[in-house]
Amino acid sequence: MLARNEADLLARARALEGEPIDRLAARLGVASPGAGARTKGKLGALLERALGATGGARRTWDFPELRIELKTVPLDSRGAPRESTFVCTVSLDDADRAEWATSWARAKLGRVLWIPVCGAPGGARTIGHPLLWSPTPAQDQGLGLDFEEIMGQVGIGDVEGTTARAGQWLQLRPKAAHGRVRTVTHGREGTLVETVPRGFYLRARFTAAILRDPAAVPVLAPAGASLGGP
Amino acid sequence: MLARNEADLLARARALEGEPIDRLAARLGVASPGAGARTKGKLGALLERALGATGGARRTWDFPELRIELKTVPLDSRGAPRESTFVCTVSLDDADRAEWATSWARAKLGRVLWIPVCGAPGGARTIGHPLLWSPTPAQDQGLGLDFEEIMGQVGIGDVEGTTARAGQWLQLRPKAAHGRVRTVTHGREGTLVETVPRGFYLRARFTAAILRDPAAVPVLAPAGASLGGP
DNA sequence: TAGGATCCACTGGTGGATCCGT
DNA sequence: ACGGATCCACCAGTGGATCCTA
Numbered sequence: 001m002l003a004r005n006e007a008d009l010l011a012r013a014r015a016l017e018g019e020p021i022d023r024l025a026a027r028l029g030v031a032s033p034g035a036g037a038r039t040k041g042k043l044g045a046l047l048e049r050a051l052g053a054t055g056g057a058r059r060t061w062d063f064p065e066l067r068i069e070l071k072t073v074p075l076d077s078r079g080a081p082r083e084s085t086f087v088c089t090v091s092l093d094d095a096d097r098a099e100w101a102t103s104w105a106r107a108k109l110g111r112v113l114w115i116p117v118c119g120a121p122g123g124a125r126t127i128g129h130p131l132l133w134s135p136t137p138a139q140d141q142g143l144g145l146d147f148e149e150i151m152g153q154v155g156i157g158d159v160e161g162t163t164a165r166a167g168q169w170l171q172l173r174p175k176a177a178h179g180r181v182r183t184v185t186h187g188r189e190g191t192l193v194e195t196v197p198r199g200f201y202l203r204a205r206f207t208a209a210i211l212r213d214p215a216a217v218p219v220l221a222p223a224g225a226s227l228g229g230p
Numbered sequence: 231m232l233a234r235n236e237a238d239l240l241a242r243a244r245a246l247e248g249e250p251i252d253r254l255a256a257r258l259g260v261a262s263p264g265a266g267a268r269t270k271g272k273l274g275a276l277l278e279r280a281l282g283a284t285g286g287a288r289r290t291w292d293f294p295e296l297r298i299e300l301k302t303v304p305l306d307s308r309g310a311p312r313e314s315t316f317v318c319t320v321s322l323d324d325a326d327r328a329e330w331a332t333s334w335a336r337a338k339l340g341r342v343l344w345i346p347v348c349g350a351p352g353g354a355r356t357i358g359h360p361l362l363w364s365p366t367p368a369q370d371q372g373l374g375l376d377f378e379e380i381m382g383q384v385g386i387g388d389v390e391g392t393t394a395r396a397g398q399w400l401q402l403r404p405k406a407a408h409g410r411v412r413t414v415t416h417g418r419e420g421t422l423v424e425t426v427p428r429g430f431y432l433r434a435r436f437t438a439a440i441l442r443d444p445a446a447v448p449v450l451a452p453a454g455a456s457l458g459g460p
Numbered sequence: 461t462a463g464g465a466t467c468c469a470c471t472g473g474t475g476g477a478t479c480c481g482t
Numbered sequence: 483a484c485g486g487a488t489c490c491a492c493c494a495g496t497g498g499a500t501c502c503t504a
Binding site for chain 2: 461462463464465466467468469470471472
């Protein structure tokens with residue numbers, strides 16, 4: 001059941017290509033992820049099961065021995081990601097000391113098994129062509145710049161001033177199960193402030209680019225069209 | 231339902247005196263705490279409900295506005311506590327910086343509503359005479375000495391060398407739902423060691439003494455009889 | 461007898477993504 | 483179209499005491 005190495009894992013992922021989500025769910029004996037607000041996250045859980053990801057331990061990878069993260073990426077009818085991709089939650093209070101090189105975000109993105117899923121939620125969805133990806137040096141550097149920009153602002157205590165507009169590829173967004181969840185961190189004067197928890201996300205257009213070309217270095221204009229790789 | 235002040239809370243607790251546990255459970259529409267390993271903790275939960283304790287928020291008191299902690303203390307046929315009383319879990323890694331004055335243990339013990347319960351688990355148990363207690367200066371000082379002794383040893387990295395034999399009134403004991411639960415802290419050489427989580431407990435003979443005389447300063451010989459207060 | 465081990469309920473936080481108003 | 487808000491599953495940790503041997 002468990003993948004012993006990368007090649008094995010990728011092979012097993014690719015063996016799922018073309019399979020309808022509903023059929024996969026039936027094979028595993030679980031309810032199929034339906035439509036509506038009540039099924040957020042079900043799709044990811046299904047694919048974790050299908051590939052034997054270790055659902056238990058947190059602050060680790062989906063496949064700890066392989067240091068590989070599994071990311072399910074829903075595609076629209078044109079084959080582009082419907083949404084941004086969650087990376088990890090951010091420890092706001094350590095922001096001033098945080099470095100990209102040793103960050104949890106970088107560890108998570110170091111090796112990713114992307115599994116596209118085609119079709120609208122609630123409709124007939126099928127598994128696309130899986131891809132095992134690591135950032136190229138150029139991609140790693142770009143992600144690092146976004147990281148430093150964002151954590152720099154948080155680090156000086158300006159959490160409330162952050163917006164999802166910062167970062168070319170990586171962005172910071174609220175991450176809370178309920179709107180009223182609050183966490184505490186240090187504000188601009190060093191005083192404690194309550195704020196909403198945040199997480200890092202990959203912009204959908206970045207994910208779109210690397211699914212087309214794993215080595216792409218997309219330039220994402222603030223409000224313009226995406227300029228793909230080579 | 232909620233007690234507005236100490237007098238109100240104590241009055242409501244004393245209104246329960248003499249009531250059989252089974253009847254109290256029936257009144258609240260919950261299952262009565264039976265016998266056996268499967269009902270640990272049920273008794274405490276029952277009395278929390280009966281008095282409207284805020285079961286939700288942790289790292290706080292049972293009655294947060296009043297800063298009062300509720301402690302259910304089962305008595306044997308002679309009216310003495312059957313067991314030691316759990317106070318709080320210990321943050322092993324902060325032990326070297328910990329001070330009694332600002333400790334969570336001291337905050338918990340600052341004001342305690344003791345509710346004795348008479349009778350053997352599984353048998354006919356009834357609620358005894360509740361007592362609202364704060365440590366006298368002498369008691370506070372004695373508890374502080376135990377705290378410093380224990381945390382001192384932990385603070386120099388000798389967690390594994392600790393034993394429940396240390397401390398006259400307050401002792402350190404393992405606290406883990408399963409024997410295999412481990413936590414990580416710094417050992418003697420500053421290296422990380424895995425160990426079992428610990429908690430502070432009040433010795434049964436200390437609790438026995440203050441239930442008899444709230445201002446008692448019992449001297450508990452290592453293996454001798456307890457010498458009560460005045 | 462009491463030190464060390466263990467059991468249950470509950471929930472806050474994390475990880476999985478998707479919703480939805482502007 | 484996307485920034486901000488939200489939903490569910492799940493598990494580890496906490497808080498409630500009691501069990502169980504040597």
